[in-house]
Amino acid sequence: MRAFGFLSFGHYGHAAAHGGLSARQMLHDAIDISVGAEELGVNGAYFRVHHFATQSASPMPLLSAVAARTQRIEVGTGVIDMRYENPLQLAEEAAALNLIADGRVALGVSRGSPEPADRGWEAFGYTGSTDPRGADIAREKFELFLRAVRGEPMARASQQPYGAPVQPGAGLRIEPHSPGLIQRIWWGAGSRDSAETVGRQGLNLMSSTLLTEATGASFGELQAEQIDRFRSAFAEAGHTHRPRVSVSRSVFPVVTQQDALTFGLRSGSGADQIGIIDGHRSTFGRTYVGEPDQLLEQLRADAAVMSADTLMLTIPSQLGVELNLHILENFAQHVAPALGWQPNTAGPVEGDPAQP
Known part of the structure; x- marks a missing residue:
């Protein structure tokens, strides 16, 4: 494991017994958790994106604020x-973010997860999908986004261009342009087939928190096969740079008696779960709770965790800054070093393009 970070769903608006955060407090807490995580040497701060829900949504303001308050930690989305x-607007914003962050972006994108709204993307003005899940327009948009990030011309200059030193009729790329950004794009894959597509495209793989497959194999085994297929497709396509692979897990180290009281009740969910998502029989990952030695044994037996280079810890962000930093500190001090991790003191993971 070369790197680990936290993945926050950014829940807010629940009853006081469940945190009772306002949207404002959730955002400020997210920034403070990121700053504290960097001080612990954690590699990344990643945030989910859900629309029409009391969770993190439009990510660029939050990621820009985190980037401005930190110097080393990677900032990104999942997804x-x-x-x-x-x-094209997303390509502009992503490039600006990567420039602000000095190349510390890990931008996870995908078709999107199941949501509370019925075809909610149409309310945003994006119509024309013939797929009830909107996968067709998501793929089309993603291809255009990649072209824009690569710096391909997206428009033609006017015959009498105003305010820019360009030749009439010349192709115009999206500005600003961040050359290193293309190698900091991840696709959130929920199946083995989609992982192969990501590999052929030469992007990074962000394996989903659930897989829309259920073969009888464990979640970790399914993900490990997904990762193997991704890496094989990446190599067969002739890409030569080193891709990144992340998986996410809920991990709660029990180091003190208070930890046992706080996290012990979660241990009942310590097995994979099977359910129906978007009409697919799907597999959900387990939650790990235990003393450090127990966690190390369990994580080493998780084939996907051992195959990935980046582990994202899903955190109960609605429970406040102090508790979440305590979880990250416990993992950084008592678990991660035995998995090969070293504190982040220099910025992006070794081998990544560090300059925007």
Whole structure:
């Protein structure tokens, strides 16, 4: 494991017994958790994106604020829902963010997860999908987004261009342009087939928190096969740079008696779960709770965790800054070093393009 970070769903608006955060407090807490995580040497701060829900949504303001308050920690998403995005505007914002962050972006995008709204992307003005899940427009938008990020011309200059030193009729790329950004794009894959597509495209793989497959194999085994297929497709396509692979898990180290009281009740969910998502029989990952030695044994037996280079810890962000930093500190001090991790003191993971 080369890197680990936290993945926040950014819940807010629940009853006081469940945190009772306002949207404002959730956002300020997210920034403070990111700053504290960097001080612990944690590699990344990643945020989910859900629309029409009391959770994190439009990510760029939050990621920009985190980037401005930090110097080393990677900032990113897990994942942006392409059904809701204007791909050229997203390319502009992503490039600006990567420049602000000095190349510390890990931008996860995908078709998007199941949501509370019925075809909610249409309310944002994006119509024309013939797929009830909107996968068709998500893929089309993603291809256009990648072209824009690569710096391909997206428009033609006017015959009498105003305010820019360009030749009439010349192709114009999206500005600003951040050359290193293309190698900091991740696709959130929920199946083995989609992982192969990501590999052929030469992007990074952000394996989903659930897989829309259920073969009888464990979640970790399914993900490990997904990762193997991704890496094989990446190599067969002739890409030569080193891709990144992340998986996410809920991990609660029990180091003190208070930890046992706080997290012990979660241990009942310590097994994979099977359910129906978007009409697919799907597999959900387990939650790990235990003393450090127990966690190390369990994580080493998780084939996907051992195959990935980046582990994202899903955190109960609605429970406040102090508790979440305590979880990250416990993992950083008592678990991660035995898995090969070293504190982040220099910025992006070694081998990543560090300059925007």
